[in-house]
Amino acid sequence: MKLLIYEKQIEGDDMLDKVKGKLIVSCQALKDEPLHSSYIMGKMAKAAWQGGAAAIRANSVEDIKEIKAEVPLPIIGLIKASYSDSDVYITPTKREVDKLLKVGVDMIALDATNRKRPKDQELKVLISYIKNNNCLVMGDVSTFEEGVMAEKLGVDCVSTALAGYTTYSSKKEGPDFSLLTKLVKNLNIPVLAEGRINTPVEAKKALDIGAYAVVVGTAITRPKEITKKFVYSMI
Numbered sequence: 304m305k306l307l308i309y310e311k312q313i314e315g316d317d318m319l320d321k322v323k324g325k326l327i328v329s330c331q332a333l334k335d336e337p338l339h340s341s342y343i344m345g346k347m348a349k350a351a352w353q354g355g356a357a358a359i360r361a362n363s364v365e366d367i368k369e370i371k372a373e374v375p376l377p378i379i380g381l382i383k384a385s386y387s388d389s390d391v392y393i394t395p396t397k398r399e400v401d402k403l404l405k406v407g408v409d410m411i412a413l414d415a416t417n418r419k420r421p422k423d424q425e426l427k428v429l430i431s432y433i434k435n436n437n438c439l440v441m442g443d444v445s446t447f448e449e450g451v452m453a454e455k456l457g458v459d460c461v462s463t464a465l466a467g468y469t470t471y472s473s474k475k476e477g478p479d480f481s482l483l484t485k486l487v488k489n490l491n492i493p494v495l496a497e498g499r500i501n502t503p504v505e506a507k508k509a510l511d512i513g514a515y516a517v518v519v520g521t522a523i524t525r526p527k528e529i530t531k532k533f534v535y536s537m538i
């Protein structure tokens with residue numbers, strides 16, 4: 304089934320070309336975070352755009368609408384939602400996918416881990432559904448095997464966003480460069496570096512390893528966490 308209504312920030316598959324070798328800024332603040340506000344996320348995205356970001360990764364229909372009004376950049380949309388029967392929370396079901404298709408995004412990011420999805424929905428089915436609706440898909444993975452599987456299932460690119468956030472993947476203090484390296488060497492689709500990239504030096508290192516693009520969130524858009532790092536470094 305195709306959904307009709309959506310407007311993307313840019314047309315066609317240009318999206319991936321536009322972000323190649325560039326910085327994507329994740330502008331997200333959940334309900335329990337001090338900056339939780341679509342207005343603020345819109346301004347964060349504007350600051351990222353003016354600073355040279357090539358795309359924005361954003362959570363929720365409200366934030367995406369606001370960000371689209373503020374910046375002309377491609378949007379990688381996701382919806383974080385919790386269900387009692389699964390640990391998957393990044394665009395877990397068709398319900399969230401439909402909302403993203405309706406608001407209009409250039410790419411949908413979804414959990415592409417091995418874990419059981421809510422209501423037994425299947426990753427494979429969700430990916431084809433998004434593709435049939437003419438939208439690109441980013442698969443967020445936590446391990447090499449998940450990256451291989453996501454490619455087989457037809458995602459347009461994978462991101463290391465979930466490395467360290469599943470019970471079976473180890474959480475490094477910084478970015479998971481070893482996972483990135485393995486994925487880059489073995490996949491034929493773009494691999495984006497994401498997760499705990501805290502410095503410009505790390506972002507450049509990710510590109511040198513072969514990341515197609517780099518997604519940075521916390522180090523740019525979560526001032527509470529940035530403040531904490533300064534405070535701890537001064538103890």
Ligand SMILES: CC(=O)N[C@H](C=O)[C@@H](O)[C@H](O)[C@H](O)COP(=O)(O)O
Binds near residue numbers: 331
């Ligand atoms: C694990 C998870 O839920 N990651 C989320 C994915 O959308 C975001 O909360 C992260 O901010 C994003 O991946 C960027 O990563 P970092 O904030 O470390 O630069």
